[in-house]
Amino acid sequence: MIPENILQYLERHGVPFERKPHLRAITAQALASSLHVSGFQVAKSVILQADDALLICVVSAPDTVNLDRVASVTGTRNLRLADEAVFASRFPDCEVGAEPPFGGLYGLPVVVDEHLRDENLVLFRAGSHTEALELRYEDFMNLEAPYLGNIIHDRPSQSREDESAEEAPSPY
Numbered sequence: 001m002i003p004e005n006i007l008q009y010l011e012r013h014g015v016p017f018e019r020k021p022h023l024r025a026i027t028a029q030a031l032a033s034s035l036h037v038s039g040f041q042v043a044k045s046v047i048l049q050a051d052d053a054l055l056i057c058v059v060s061a062p063d064t065v066n067l068d069r070v071a072s073v074t075g076t077r078n079l080r081l082a083d084e085a086v087f088a089s090r091f092p093d094c095e096v097g098a099e100p101p102f103g104g105l106y107g108l109p110v111v112v113d114e115h116l117r118d119e120n121l122v123l124f125r126a127g128s129h130t131e132a133l134e135l136r137y138e139d140f141m142n143l144e145a146p147y148l149g150n151i152i153h154d155r156p157s158q159s160r161e162d163e164s165a166e167e168a169p170s171p172y
Contacts, residue, residue, distance in 0.1 A: 002126045002133065003093035009105045010133075015143050018134040026097060026129060028061035035123065035132070042123045042132075043116055045099045049082040050074075054090065058101040059113040063152040070111055073149035094127030101125075103144055110146035117141075117148075 002019065010017050025031040028044035035042075039061035046057040046065045055074065057065050067079045084096055090106055091099050101124055103110035116122060119137055126133040141148075 002128050002131050005093060006100055006102065006105065006126050006133075009102060010135075010143075013143055015135060015139045020123060020132045020134055022130060022132060024129050028125070031123065031125070031132060032061050037123065040115075041119050041121065043101060045101045045125060047082040047087045047099060048079050049086060050076040050079050053109075054082055054087055055109045055111060056099070056101055056103050056106075057111045057113070057151060058116065058146070059152050060116060063113065063115070063155070066151060066153045069149065069151045073147050073151055074109070074111055091127070095129050098125045098127050098129050100127055100133075101140070101144070103146070110144045111151055112141070112144075112146045112148050113151045114148055115150070115152065 020035055022031060022034040025034045028042050029039050032039040032042040042061040043058050044061055046059060048055050048057055048065070048067070048070065053076075055076070057070060059065055071077060071079050087099070088096050090108065094100065101110060101112075117137060121134055122137050122140060123132045123134050124140070
């Protein structure tokens with residue numbers, strides 16, 4: 001069940017959303033499978049620690065965060081994945097591992113991977129392993145005003161496309 005303060009946060013800011021109950025899913029990919037959608041439509045929150053500060057990175061379910069790219073986008077240093085013991089108290093109303101991407105509610109900066117803009121509707125964890133929220137990407141961006149950039153490791157097809165685009169055609 002989604003914590004009431006998350007629903008109130010969205011309602012207070014006039015953000016339309018749809019609640020999506022699903023079978024218990026621990027990983028974002030399992031959430032996508034449970035709701036029969038592409039993993040690229042499911043956004044997961046990855047909590048990073050920069051010295052004594054925390055930040056929320058939002059990436060598609062199959063993607064992984066590239067710490068160097070996050071550092072470049074945010075101007076932060078000494079980034080690392082935050083231990084659950086460090087950040088769990090910041091999300092007291094949420095199940096561990098189901099942290100929502102609402103930094104405005106939890107007092108944390110948000111960094112969004114630019115690839116998510118390809119999705120009109122995005123599914124987000126919202127404190128629960130059995131219910132997600134579906135929001136328009138544009139509404140989420142307006143609500144959070146996050147940093148935006150390419151913060152993921154290249155996708156396999158993406159790196160192959162980049163390599164082939166850089167190769168000069170052979171005259172033979």
